[in-house]
Amino acid sequence: xxxxxxxxxxxxxxxxxxxxxxxxxxxxxxxxxxxxxxxxxxxxxxxxxxxxxxxxxxxxxxxxxxxxxxxxxxxxxxxxxxxxxxxxxxxxxxxxxxxxxxxxxxxxxxxxxxxxxxxxxxxxxxxxx
Amino acid sequence: xxxxxxxxxxxxxxxxxxxxxxxxxxxxxxxxxxxxxxxxxxxxxxxxxxxxxxxxxxxxxxxxxxxxxxxxxxxxxxxxxxxxxxxxxxxxxxxxxxxxxxxxxxxxxxxxxxxxxxxxxxxxxxxxxxxxxxxxxxxxxxxxxxxxxxxxxxxxxxxxxxxxxxxxxxxxxxxxxxxxxxxxxxxxxxxxxxxxxxxxxxxxxxxxxxxxxxxxxxxxxxxxxxxxxxxxxxxxxxxxxxxxxxx
Amino acid sequence: xxxxxxxxxxxxxxxxxxxxxxxxxxxxxxxxxxxxxxxxxxxxxxxxxxxxxxxxxxxxxxxxxxxxxxxxxxxxxxxxxxxxxxxxxxxxxxxxxxxxxxxxxxxxxxxxxxxxxxxxxxxxxxxxxx
Numbered sequence: 001x002x003x004x005x006x007x008x009x010x011x012x013x014x015x016x017x018x019x020x021x022x023x024x025x026x027x028x029x030x031x032x033x034x035x036x037x038x039x040x041x042x043x044x045x046x047x048x049x050x051x052x053x054x055x056x057x058x059x060x061x062x063x064x065x066x067x068x069x070x071x072x073x074x075x076x077x078x079x080x081x082x083x084x085x086x087x088x089x090x091x092x093x094x095x096x097x098x099x100x101x102x103x104x105x106x107x108x109x110x111x112x113x114x115x116x117x118x119x120x121x122x123x124x125x126x127x128x129x
Numbered sequence: 130x131x132x133x134x135x136x137x138x139x140x141x142x143x144x145x146x147x148x149x150x151x152x153x154x155x156x157x158x159x160x161x162x163x164x165x166x167x168x169x170x171x172x173x174x175x176x177x178x179x180x181x182x183x184x185x186x187x188x189x190x191x192x193x194x195x196x197x198x199x200x201x202x203x204x205x206x207x208x209x210x211x212x213x214x215x216x217x218x219x220x221x222x223x224x225x226x227x228x229x230x231x232x233x234x235x236x237x238x239x240x241x242x243x244x245x246x247x248x249x250x251x252x253x254x255x256x257x258x259x260x261x262x263x264x265x266x267x268x269x270x271x272x273x274x275x276x277x278x279x280x281x282x283x284x285x286x287x288x289x290x291x292x293x294x295x296x297x298x299x300x301x302x303x304x305x306x307x308x309x310x311x312x313x314x315x316x317x318x319x320x321x322x323x324x325x326x327x328x329x330x331x332x333x334x335x336x337x338x339x340x341x342x343x344x345x346x347x348x349x350x351x352x353x354x355x356x357x358x359x360x361x362x363x364x365x366x367x368x369x370x371x372x373x374x375x376x
Numbered sequence: 377x378x379x380x381x382x383x384x385x386x387x388x389x390x391x392x393x394x395x396x397x398x399x400x401x402x403x404x405x406x407x408x409x410x411x412x413x414x415x416x417x418x419x420x421x422x423x424x425x426x427x428x429x430x431x432x433x434x435x436x437x438x439x440x441x442x443x444x445x446x447x448x449x450x451x452x453x454x455x456x457x458x459x460x461x462x463x464x465x466x467x468x469x470x471x472x473x474x475x476x477x478x479x480x481x482x483x484x485x486x487x488x489x490x491x492x493x494x495x496x497x498x499x500x501x502x503x504x505x506x
Contacts, residue, residue: 013334053433091386122430205397301384339401
């Protein structure tokens, strides 16, 4: 029987590509939303806007905001790191180098997302109780 | 328009031709020729070889865009020189530069080693001659005394697409547009063994949608489009595999 | 010393950015790559800088003061332009990757370039006159 499962050498080329495309599309949507809400007067967020600390904290009080911002962060970090990895792949890294790249990028991604989530909660901690 | 060739005004064109022998550094030799602008670039190159410099090495065979041997870069752009009229790439009194294809090792002057392409085409089972119903050209199938008509495959394995591809510039392992398009001849459904080849780190996911391959192709293969079609087939097959029982 | 010239090699990476003798598709590729690198740099910078929010109101408000300098505004404008281009071209890549509108990919690219230019002018004006 011919094997029907493919075994890409370095981990799933197809899945990473699909994540890149889907996250890219979602980023466009979320960015559009982000822009619309933050920079047009149509949805009034706070009296102070996002250019003061107080304004940011009030903005995050609405639970939709931290949810969307965290999702946005996850998509952007994934898209960016997978994209960077694609550029590096075009430089023909050795098996060993590619392993290092995979590990470092995964680490950077996890750390960045964790940091972002921590930051969101830190901002929320400034809310008056 | 006066089509009498005897009376056709000849053009004076200077050809700057890439030369490289052995391990020496590449350089350019210039040859001034009187040419009929309706003739083809390969004719000029051949004339340079015949009358000016017998050491010029260049590949050519059929002179009618079927063998795929005469691919070169003219003024930096990939061309099949047997169907590239001189007047499209030269001006009367001007200079026209001729270089070998990119992304293949230079053997001598304008000749490059296309071995990697031919080997990979074989790996994906590309057939230069195939029965009509299998070439997705939308042609009606007729029988000739009970035998099916056959046709030459669109792809003449000329390598222009690989020369034009920005990914192939830096990655020798990248299978390349011609080969990925060639894999579509069988398709993933008919030849699941192809999956491992094209669904790999050097396969169908490396295309960055520049579509230079489609631009360069002299034979209407549209490799860029075929790569996208192949992606759909791979995604379809991989998802289907998720639901199949273990093989 | 006997390496034949013209071989595919990572050493050719700078040739990615050479548009001579190439078609529009190469411009799409080059600009996508450049904007990707720029936006990635901005992304991580942005994450670090937002850490000021965690320190407290004074730190953040001090930082916001910086944002009013023309250098910063220009930098942000570059980010906006890069984001517009990268997003639009990304849409083009996404569409063609799923077999949609491939014969029109060149026209789509020209269209998105025009949109990018319009967007650049619009945001350039609004950001510097705000």
